[in-house]
Amino acid sequence: MRYKEYLRNELDKNNPDNLPLPKGYHLIGHVALLVLNFEDRDFATKVGKCTLGYDSRIRSVAIRTGPTSSDIRKPVYELIAGQSDTLTTHIENNVKFRIDPLRVTFSGGNRRERISLPQFVQSHEYVVDMFACVGQFGLHIAKTAGAKVLAIEMNPEAYSLLEENIRINHVENKMQAVFGDCRKVHPNGVADRIIMGYLPGTIDFLPSALDTLSQEGGTIHIHDSLPENEIGDYCNTINTLASEWGFASVVLPRKIKHYSPGISHYVFDVSVLPNEASEA
Ligand SMILES: C[S@@+](CC[C@H](N)C(=O)[O-])C[C@H]1O[C@@H](n2cnc3c(N)ncnc32)[C@H](O)[C@@H]1O
Known part of the structure; x- marks a missing residue:
């Protein structure tokens, strides 16, 4: 089942204001990064907890809370669900990357x-x-x-x-x-x-x-x-x-x-x- 459909099934009854659900996430190692187009933190936490159950690789969920800043291009994310240790190993085409995507950008x-x-x-x-x-x-x-x-x-x-x-x-x-x-x-x-x-x-x-x-x-x-x-x-x-x-x-x-x-x-x-x- 697609992520958005899964979220809709899980959360529609808890979403009386019809807040827009995310269409996807960026997975880096065990960390799923989300961009949400609403401010409601309680509902964000529900989306985060739900996301943990969607894909067994996901152990932490974070949302973007601001633009990448300064010359070191520091990302601005906040953990909303799962384990707080976001240092992870991401594998791409046989190359291993140790990275904490909440502290360092990985586009x-x-x-x-x-x-x-x-x-x-x-x-x-x-x-x-x-x-x-x-x-x-x-x-x-x-x-x-x-x-x-x-x-x-x-x-x-x-x-x-x-x-x-x-x-x-x-x-x-x-x-x-x-x-x-x-x-x-x-x-x-x-x-x-x-x-x-x-x-x-x-x-x-x-x-x-x-x-x-x-x-x-x-x-x-x-x-x-x-x-x-x-x-x-x-x-x-x-x-x-x-x-x-x-x-x-x-x-x-x-x-x-x-x-x-x-x-x-x-x-x-x-x-x-x-x-x-x-x-x-
Ligand atoms: C946005 S990241 C890009 C990483 C990678 N090159 C990419 O394109 O995916 C930019 C990196 O350049 C580093 N950086 C910025 N200015 C620099 C400078 N003057 N000398 C060396 N590194 C610098 C930042 O700390 C950051 O890690």
Whole structure:
């Protein structure tokens, strides 16, 4: 039985105000995350308890109570049912993630991108993940593509999980974690590929990515959120910055998901070459 139908069967008699039931949940390990479109906390608790009975994998249920905030992208959730220990192990395409989804973001909408990116990565590449978090992109690349990954993260909580995830996925010989602000701790002139999985305002970090890129060029994946009619200007800004750094660039934007009213999450795949190579 579908989740919404199950909730309707279980809760309709307790829902005299006809509050809107959630259509689904995002399951991370044993934690189900819900977005509710009503304020009534008593009814929210009933939805939470009911959700525990729907899927045997679910042991904790939390609701979103505010927007993701600050530069460390801290999620705002509140536990409404089940066990309070929300540190969990989430498995995605054979990659294990230790994560507490109430404390660190793990986007459901990026799943396809996380899983498909390694197929474009060669095993000889050196990849720098500038906003690694618990290793969402880097672990898939190190494990599936077998490339070397340098993963930079500045939130101590996410960093400690990143180190644990490198260990439990046995990729210590492929992947190294670096703690700090990627603008300060990035290496220079080494990367064949750079992942910039952070938004909004990612373009501000492009100078650091261009410093990190090999002089022979490579690929940069820039994630950002913007209205569709600003895509052209955004691509122009990327090309201008790349040329100031002595590179020629070709930018291919792709939509990842709807982000907020009028705004979508895009990834800009940027192929970068040294200027003289593009002129030859
Ligand atoms: C929203 S999470 C995204 C995780 C993953 N890259 C993804 O796209 O799914 C962004 C991460 O970047 C980290 N971060 C933000 N600014 C940073 C900076 N200047 N240097 C290093 N890490 C940073 C945050 O702490 C957070 O863990």
